[in-house]
Amino acid sequence: MIELHTTPTANGYRASIALEETGLAYVSRSYDLVKGEHLAPDFLRLNPVGRVPAIVDRGSGEAPIVVFGTQAIATYVAEKTGRLLPSDPVARAAAHSWAGMVASDAGPAYSGQFVFSRFAPPEQSWGLEHFQKQCHRMLGALETRLAEVPYLAGDEYSIADVLAYPLAAVSALRYPGDLAAYPALRAWAERVGARPAVQRGMRVPA
Ligand SMILES: N[C@@H](CCC(=O)N[C@@H](CS)C(=O)NCC(=O)O)C(=O)O
Known part of the structure; x- marks a missing residue:
């Protein structure tokens, strides 16, 4: 199962669309940027820059895999599923x-x-x-x-x-x-x- 740490903004939607398009199971947690929830230590451990979105993939092996940033997240889920990246x-x-x-x-x-x-x-x-x-x-x-x-x-x-x-x-x-x-x-x-x-x-x- 993948955890999506997100917010209702263009960057957050990029990650949730990538997950929906690849059909991976995920749960989402929303961050309130105005309250500074993305700057709390728990989230800074996922992305030291303190910017959402980030994902944690707990289903791939021994250690959870953390990916932050929209381009990295889209590429990660595309490579994991073999979708969204042309083979040519x-x-x-x-x-x-x-x-x-x-x-x-x-x-x-x-x-x-x-x-x-x-x-x-x-x-x-x-x-x-x-x-x-x-x-x-x-x-x-x-x-x-x-x-x-x-x-x-x-x-x-x-x-x-x-x-x-x-x-x-x-x-x-x-x-x-x-x-x-x-x-x-x-x-x-x-x-x-x-x-x-x-x-x-x-x-x-x-
Ligand atoms: N390069 C990052 C940008 C992410 C980003 O700017 N996220 C905004 C929300 S849309 C954010 O977390 N802003 C809070 C801040 O910068 O403190 C990505 O592609 O994910």
Whole structure:
């Protein structure tokens, strides 16, 4: 059984969608970030950075296996089940490349715009404008890719789509208002959002 340590945010949904898509049995525990529950010693033992999500796999052998960070979690469950990673080497490399882009380029751009829009003094607009430009840059790159192929790795749905979907969903709700300027990305988000496993993952933690 896998324990999922999570929160109802884009990063948390990435992990729960990956678990739902691979069909692994798991239980989830929700953390209240406002109360600082993710900074308690028990969670810092799982991820010393103190960021959710993390998983603990107690079913694989003698010692529990701890994995933290959305890209690592999606890759771990994909490798464990043989799902969500294409076997063709070109498509597999594309899946890893786009998974990395979404986790380490698009994710921080969205976090940056969120933090600056919520907490920076209004007279200091440089930070917010910088991260908004970065968000559009990321959405533009995703749009270019998805105008060419149905999924980020090519023909097959993969970990890259799992990691990208919650950002697209959050984007449609909060920023930049909707995905009207990105028609291929919007069509992809509708396709991915119709998957039952994605819908279940987006409801975790309940
Ligand atoms: N690189 C991490 C980012 C995770 C992340 O930023 N998690 C947020 C919640 S969405 C968090 O724990 N924030 C609390 C904090 O930074 O103190 C990943 O991919 O999992």
